[in-house]
Amino acid sequence: MARDKIYLEEVFPSPFMQLWQIFRKTPVAMVGFSCFIFLIILAVFGPILAPHSPIEGQLDMLLLPPAWHVDGNVSYLLGTDELGRDMLSRLMYGTSLTFGLSFIVVVISLVIGVVIGSLSALTSGIKSSFLNHFLDVILSIPSLLLAIIIVAILGPGISNTVWAVVMVLIPQFIHITRYAVKEESKKDYVLASKLDGANPFRILYYSIFPNIVDRIMSQATLAQSAAILDIATLGFLGLGAQIPLPEWGAILANGLDLFYIAPWTVYLPGLAILFAVVATNLVGEGIRHALKLRKER
Amino acid sequence: MLIFTFRRLNLFIFTMLLLTLLSFSLSFLFPGDAIINISGAINATPSQLIEIQNAYKTDSNIFWQYIAYLSHIANGDLGLSMASQSKISTEVLNLLPATIELSLVALFIAMFIGIPLGFIAAIKHNKTADNVILSISMLGYSIPVFWLGLLAILTFSISLGWFPSAGQISLLFEIELVTGIQFIDILISDSPYKWQAFADASAHVILPASVIAVAPATIFIRLARTSMIEVLETSYIRAASAKGLTFQQIIFRHAIRNALIKIIRHVGLQFANLVTIAMVTEVIFSWPGIGRWLIESIYQRDYTAIQSGLLVLSCFIFVVHILTDFIYAALNPLARGNKYGS
Numbered sequence: 001m002a003r004d005k006i007y008l009e010e011v012f013p014s015p016f017m018q019l020w021q022i023f024r025k026t027p028v029a030m031v032g033f034s035c036f037i038f039l040i041i042l043a044v045f046g047p048i049l050a051p052h053s054p055i056e057g058q059l060d061m062l063l064l065p066p067a068w069h070v071d072g073n074v075s076y077l078l079g080t081d082e083l084g085r086d087m088l089s090r091l092m093y094g095t096s097l098t099f100g101l102s103f104i105v106v107v108i109s110l111v112i113g114v115v116i117g118s119l120s121a122l123t124s125g126i127k128s129s130f131l132n133h134f135l136d137v138i139l140s141i142p143s144l145l146l147a148i149i150i151v152a153i154l155g156p157g158i159s160n161t162v163w164a165v166v167m168v169l170i171p172q173f174i175h176i177t178r179y180a181v182k183e184e185s186k187k188d189y190v191l192a193s194k195l196d197g198a199n200p201f202r203i204l205y206y207s208i209f210p211n212i213v214d215r216i217m218s219q220a221t222l223a224q225s226a227a228i229l230d231i232a233t234l235g236f237l238g239l240g241a242q243i244p245l246p247e248w249g250a251i252l253a254n255g256l257d258l259f260y261i262a263p264w265t266v267y268l269p270g271l272a273i274l275f276a277v278v279a280t281n282l283v284g285e286g287i288r289h290a291l292k293l294r295k296e297r
Numbered sequence: 298m299l300i301f302t303f304r305r306l307n308l309f310i311f312t313m314l315l316l317t318l319l320s321f322s323l324s325f326l327f328p329g330d331a332i333i334n335i336s337g338a339i340n341a342t343p344s345q346l347i348e349i350q351n352a353y354k355t356d357s358n359i360f361w362q363y364i365a366y367l368s369h370i371a372n373g374d375l376g377l378s379m380a381s382q383s384k385i386s387t388e389v390l391n392l393l394p395a396t397i398e399l400s401l402v403a404l405f406i407a408m409f410i411g412i413p414l415g416f417i418a419a420i421k422h423n424k425t426a427d428n429v430i431l432s433i434s435m436l437g438y439s440i441p442v443f444w445l446g447l448l449a450i451l452t453f454s455i456s457l458g459w460f461p462s463a464g465q466i467s468l469l470f471e472i473e474l475v476t477g478i479q480f481i482d483i484l485i486s487d488s489p490y491k492w493q494a495f496a497d498a499s500a501h502v503i504l505p506a507s508v509i510a511v512a513p514a515t516i517f518i519r520l521a522r523t524s525m526i527e528v529l530e531t532s533y534i535r536a537a538s539a540k541g542l543t544f545q546q547i548i549f550r551h552a553i554r555n556a557l558i559k560i561i562r563h564v565g566l567q568f569a570n571l572v573t574i575a576m577v578t579e580v581i582f583s584w585p586g587i588g589r590w591l592i593e594s595i596y597q598r599d600y601t602a603i604q605s606g607l608l609v610l611s612c613f614i615f616v617v618h619i620l621t622d623f624i625y626a627a628l629n630p631l632a633r634g635n636k637y638g639s
Contacts, residue, residue: 133308133312133315134315136308136312137311137312142572142610142614144573144576145573145607148591149323149603149607151595152603153323153326225439233443233577236443236577239595249441249443252443259447260451260455263451266444266447270444270447273441274441274444278436281438285435
């Protein structure tokens with residue numbers, strides 16, 4: 001029998017790997033994680049997989065109910081809207097708009113927020129106190145209100161919505177990074193590498209970041225669920241994605257007049273938003289649960 | 298307590314300065330002429346325009362312009378609404394009480410439902426009841442509020458017909474505006490149909506307030522659960538149970554009081570969240586509040602209204618924030634003392 005390991009070597013997994021090992025043992029979190037992956041795949045390949053065009057309607061197929069209904073048509077699985085556009089295709093295209101864009105939004109604001117947050121953690125005194133108060137003020141304004149104001153400055157439209165939500169999410173990332181970095185730099189292992197003569201950036205990159213990445217991830221899932229809801233709400237209010245775009249909130253607002261005749265045009269996009277947010281929150285809960293378990297070990 | 302008050306006051310002034318600075322800079326960021334954005338006088342004749350320019354000191358530098366803007370706000374002059382050409386300050390004074398009323402009712406519903414459920418979850422920690430409550434709360438804060446509002450209207454107003462779907466009160470009742478808060482106005486009015494009006498106003502408020510309350514209630518569930526779990530693990534609870542107190546006595550006399558204090562601290566933070574949800578809900582339920590007015594002024598590109606609306610709403614949230622801080626400090630002596638070092 002071949003022995004791969006001749007020497008008994010103890011391997012210490014990185015904090016992130018430790019987290020993953022606990023995470024994948026929680027079934028609920030894994031279900032959420034698979035839904036999350038499914039949504040990402042749908043967001044990337046949705047436009048290729050969609051059976052019909054999301055914008056061009058079939059005029060002889062107006063307001064078709066979903067396929068399980070008596071009047072349904074199986075080639076329009078989830079029915080059509082008042083212009084004969086296939087709901088399933090619209091929802092699939094909508095995945096890349098609502099879910100995919102919210103993912104991009106979170107990544108952009110995470111990078112900016114973490115950079116500013118860790119730089120500000122290195123400063124102290126009046127600059128730091130000013131930033132702290134400034135962040136408090138920004139965080140005290142409701143995120144949606146701030147997003148609405150930014151959209152009012154930039155004008156309605158999906159790309160402006162994205163920038164607005166990015167700007168709204170950045171302060172949260174700054175806050176959490178700053179707090180986490182400050183907390184970690186009081187610990188002994190940071191002191192040890194400081195005594196070794198490492199400069200602040202090296203300490204930040206090699207010592208602190210691997211230990212706070214999980215907390216930032218947990219914040220990222222919170223931010224993602226907020227981003228999905230914000231983009232959808234702005235779309236619903238008519239300030240985000242404009243008319244022909246199949247953004248989930250906009251589809252919902254579009255179906256509003258037909259709510260009583262064709263309830264599926266309102267139920268389905270709402271369920272899609274709910275599904276995306278629940279999947280994201282399950283992943284977030286899983287991460288927080290794993291963080292707690294790791295701390296208790 | 299004096300030093301605590303002083304610190305809070307300091308923070309309050311700083312925040313107000315920043316918020317006014319933000320809304321002042323908005324008039325430059327919005328499309329169009331800054332002086333028209335800030336005053337809202339779109340139909341001004343050239344001579345009036347010169348008068349306004351003098352009032353806002355546009356020919357001096359930016360610092361004095363800001364000071365002029367501050368003095369206008371201090372005099373209660375928020376400019377004219379571009380859409381209706383009426384004074385924004387009076388519009389805000391008419392609309393803000395409706396929002397306060399709605400959000401306070403929602404806050405109380407959220408607290409009365411969320412906190413006891415959270416306590417139950419904490420007492421039954423890691424049992425079925427705990428898991429069920431946690432799953433419901435997860436679902437509750439994932440639901441998009443506009444969708445929930447529509448479903449609520451469809452079920453409770455259209456299908457079942459239990460509650461009215463829009464507005465603050467039926468138009469049949471003539472209630473004089475005194476404080477702006479509908480319930481107080483009804484109670485102090487001398488209308489013979491006072492109690493019918495009261496019942497009608499309550500029926501109108503229940504549906505929107507419950508829709509708003511769902512998301513904050515789930516957050517209160519989580520807060521109550523974590524703080525109760527923390528309290529139940531402390532040594533004074535163990536001492537109480539060692540003394541031979543029954544479980545009810547421990548929970549009602551010792552645990553709930555200590556757990557509640559920790560929750561009160563977060564009420565202020567949750568309030569910002571609640572007001573955002575209230576803004577969207579006001580649009581769906583046609584509630585005559587400041588949120589709907591603000592969103593409508595965005596459709597109308599009424600920049601003066603947007604600017605003042607932001608200022609008023611965020612001031613309101615911040616005042617509530619500071620108030621809860623004071624209540625927390627008054628209830629919990631520990632919060633006043635240990636701030637010295639920081």
